[in-house]
Amino acid sequence: xxAVMGEPSQAGYFGSFGGRFxxxxxxxxxxxxxxxxxxxxxxxxxxxxxxxxxxxYGGRPTPVTECRRLSERLGIRVLLKREDLAHTGSHKLxxxxxxxxxxxxMGKQRLIAETGAGQHGVATATAAALxxxxxxxxxxxxxxxxxxxNVFRMELLGAEVRPVEVGSxxxxxxxxxxxxxxxxxVDSTHYxxxxxxxxxxxxxxxxxxxxxxxxxARAQCRELLGGSDPDWVVACVGGGSNAxxxxxxxxxxxxxxxxxxxAGGAALSHGAPGVVHGMYSYLLQDEVGQISEAHSIxxxxxxxxxxxxxxxxxxxxxxxxxxxTDEEVLAAFRMLxxxxxxxxxxxxxxxxxxxxxxAGTTIPEGACVLVTLxxxxxxxxxxxxxxxxxxxxxxxxxxxxxxxxxxSVRPAEQEPAPRAEQER
Amino acid sequence: xxxxxxxxxxxxxLASVLRERRDLGRKLLVAYLTGGMVxxxxxxxxxxxxxxxxxxxxxLPFSDPMIDGPVIQRASLLALGRGxxxxxxxxxxxxxxxxxxxxxxTYYNLVFRAGHERMAGAMAAAGxxxxxxxxxxxxxxxxxxxxxAAAGVSAVLLVAPVTxxxxxxxICRQSRGFVYAAGLMGVTGEREVLASSAQVVxxxxxxxxxxxxxxxxxxxxxxxxxxxxxxxxxxVVGSAFVRMIIDGATPEEIERVSADFRSAIDEAxxxxxxxxxxxxxxxxxxxxxAPYGDG
Numbered sequence: 074x075x076a077v078m079g080e081p082s083q084a085g086y087f088g089s090f091g092g093r094f095x096x097x098x099x100x101x102x103x104x105x106x107x108x109x110x111x112x113x114x115x116x117x118x119x120x121x122x123x124x125x126x127x128x129x130y131g132g133r134p135t136p137v138t139e140c141r142r143l144s145e146r147l148g149i150r151v152l153l154k155r156e157d158l159a160h161t162g163s164h165k166l167x168x169x170x171x172x173x174x175x176x177x178x179m180g181k182q183r184l185i186a187e188t189g190a191g192q193h194g195v196a197t198a199t200a201a202a203l204x205x206x207x208x209x210x211x212x213x214x215x216x217x218x219x220x221x222x223n224v225f226r227m228e229l230l231g232a233e234v235r236p237v238e239v240g241s242x243x244x245x246x247x248x249x250x251x252x253x254x255x256x257x258x259v260d261s262t263h264y265x266x267x268x269x270x271x272x273x274x275x276x277x278x279x280x281x282x283x284x285x286x287x288x289x290a291r292a293q294c295r296e297l298l299g300g301s302d303p304d305w306v307v308a309c310v311g312g313g314s315n316a317x318x319x320x321x322x323x324x325x326x327x328x329x330x331x332x333x334x335x336a337g338g339a340a341l342s343h344g345a346p347g348v349v350h351g352m353y354s355y356l357l358q359d360e361v362g363q364i365s366e367a368h369s370i371x372x373x374x375x376x377x378x379x380x381x382x383x384x385x386x387x388x389x390x391x392x393x394x395x396x397x398t399d400e401e402v403l404a405a406f407r408m409l410x411x412x413x414x415x416x417x418x419x420x421x422x423x424x425x426x427x428x429x430x431x432a433g434t435t436i437p438e439g440a441c442v443l444v445t446l447x448x449x450x451x452x453x454x455x456x457x458x459x460x461x462x463x464x465x466x467x468x469x470x471x472x473x474x475x476x477x478x479x480x481s482v483r484p485a486e487q488e489p490a491p492r493a494e495q496e497r
Numbered sequence: 498x499x500x501x502x503x504x505x506x507x508x509x510x511l512a513s514v515l516r517e518r519r520d521l522g523r524k525l526l527v528a529y530l531t532g533g534m535v536x537x538x539x540x541x542x543x544x545x546x547x548x549x550x551x552x553x554x555x556x557l558p559f560s561d562p563m564i565d566g567p568v569i570q571r572a573s574l575l576a577l578g579r580g581x582x583x584x585x586x587x588x589x590x591x592x593x594x595x596x597x598x599x600x601x602x603t604y605y606n607l608v609f610r611a612g613h614e615r616m617a618g619a620m621a622a623a624g625x626x627x628x629x630x631x632x633x634x635x636x637x638x639x640x641x642x643x644x645x646a647a648a649g650v651s652a653v654l655l656v657a658p659v660t661x662x663x664x665x666x667x668i669c670r671q672s673r674g675f676v677y678a679a680g681l682m683g684v685t686g687e688r689e690v691l692a693s694s695a696q697v698v699x700x701x702x703x704x705x706x707x708x709x710x711x712x713x714x715x716x717x718x719x720x721x722x723x724x725x726x727x728x729x730x731x732x733v734v735g736s737a738f739v740r741m742i743i744d745g746a747t748p749e750e751i752e753r754v755s756a757d758f759r760s761a762i763d764e765a766x767x768x769x770x771x772x773x774x775x776x777x778x779x780x781x782x783x784x785x786x787a788p789y790g791d792g
Contacts, residue, residue, distance in 0.1 A: 084636060092637055094605055096564045098657035098682055100634050239570055240560070249563045256564065257683040348606045348632070349561055361582050362610030363560040
């Protein structure tokens with residue numbers, strides 16, 4: 074491996090991170106997938122089909138938006154890569170359409186997936202519907218409670234959502250359960266992993282399928298900026314797929330790359346190297362190696378690990394990683410809504426929160442920052458409302474009244490939300 | 498004490514004991530339980546040995562046991578909830594003086610986190626002579642295999658039903674102690690019906706290696722164990738015992754069920770020669786009525 078964000082080694086390593094730590098039963102499937110993806114990715118026909126679908130079905134290219142009022146407030150120039158405008162409301166579809174096409178090439182008729190916030194599950198269910206494939210999504214019981222809307226969405230799309238009630242009942246347990254299911258059904262089933270994690274070839278394959286985000290954004294930025302690149306490129310990191318896709322487009326530029334984790338799931342800031350879910354990377358774990366449970370306001374970042382290429386980018390210094398607290402995230406969430414009329418998902422609100430915190434200090438005044446807005450916040454609105462309307466909600470002056478009104482007409486329960494969503 | 502088994506001597510080395518017993522025509526029973534899952538787990542290990550297990554496999558519980566089904570997942574969480582740690586369990590194993598060789602089964606992160614040499618050394622110091630790390634496939638396993646070998650611990654490798662022939666041969670060449678043949682594509686746990694793959698994998702691998710081949714995953718009843726050992730050197734039985742222990746079985750009950758597996762595989766019909774002993778180990782008489790195999 075020579076180029077920054079080039080291909081991993083033959084054994085699937087980015088620097089010293091990655092690899093393929095799976096039971097023997099899955100080794101042949103991983104090898105088959107690696108061969109199939111390598112062949113497809115070198116095949117112009119595959120790219121043509123993928124590009125056509127991402128365009129005519131997925132809504133690509135997504136725009137880059139110049140944030141005039143937010144920029145004014147922060148004293149820096151903020152651009153957003155608008156993955157929230159892609160079909161299903163996040164960048165997840167890029168990966169899933171690619172993997173579904175690949176599954177079809179491999180003769181697999183069924184997709185399984187893990188999901189945290191539900192965005193990847195929704196995307197997988199969408200692709201399964203599009204291709205007429207069976208679909209089972211594994212989701213932690215706690216996440217199902219937090220993201221009831223997305224559960225209903227997946228069901229509308231014809232997928233079966235299987236609750237995972239062991240361990241922390243979040244994303245890491247859903248990954249375990251999806252891997253268990255894959256071992257038993259590998260003949261007929263493709264595991265549509267949702268991030269740049271897991272055993273080789275997933276971290277590489279998912280990054281390649283997401284690099285459309287970064288490649289588009291770089292060209293769009295150059296157009297906006299008269300041929301130059303932004304000074305900073307910032308994205309949130311759970312497993313790290315939107316960040317990997319974004320960074321892939323800018324790895325060869327002079328832009329500083331920043332990945333922002335959740336404070337309660339900051340594998341790169343607070344973790345140590347180890348092996349789980351098929352990869353060697355940074356993990357939150359205790360002194361003997363038991364994996365810790367992540368805790369964050371955002372289900373999508375509630376993951377104790379991080380994709381191995383991010384561990385490598387951190388080790389090599391090409392990217393830096395930091396984290397944002399739940400409070401900072403809520404403030405950034407509201408700031409973007411108020412200044413730009415865009416409600417972000419809580420996940421990319423972490424990236425925004427980092428930018429808000431560092432504007433005028435680490436990020437010098439006047440610098441240009443691209444933030445990947447990896448998804449829209451509809452799924453999070455009910456959760457944020459519940460947090461903000463609590464006794465310690467501390468709403469800003471102007472908004473207290475408005476939200477107070479909303480509060481007063483809103484029944485105590487969250488029940489109506491799925492129905493309203495259905496009608497949209 | 499004139500049984501063929503006692504003639505083998507008192508070695509507690511997994512590799513030599515299993516090989517010698519196999520060579521004497523005895524079918525092998527490797528019995529698994531999760532370390533620390535109940536306060537009296539060491540008594541359960543003794544009971545499994547007394548019932549006729551040729552080796553005990555002790556699981557060092559991991560937070561994310563991705564190749565284990567619900568029963569062993571539950572046992573793992575119980576053990577972790579009771580504060581089980583690798584070091585603490587190895588200490589208990591060292592003091593237990595179990596009558597047969599002890600192997601440990603664990604996930605790679607616990608080995609990696611401790612360090613290969615340190616973990617292998619700790620195992621050896623506890624008298625553990627075998628280790629099974631199911632999420633460490635051939636390609637990633639060389640450093641661990643070297644450390645284990647240096648410490649005198651047999652690093653057991655696994656073959657799956659889908660493993661291609663050439664790869665299976667290489668895994669057999671690199672495995673130590675025995676070859677763990679996964680009987681089916683799936684996680685550990687009891688199955689109503691024995692997978693057809695479990696019945697052929699033993700003879701398939703027997704052609705590739707001189708090591709004992711033991712079939713595990715989905716071998717749930719003495720009947721199934723007998724069926725498997727008509728083609729394989731032995732079986733690994735885990736969830737059936739672990740479920741009973743979770744459900745509150747006494748050591749006597751566990752010994753009886755272990756003995757039922759023992760007598761079932763002793764009757765396996767693979768040209769069982771005169772040396773096929775085992776009847777004198779434990780009370781193998783009362784087969785048939787034990788509460789295993791809930792179906």
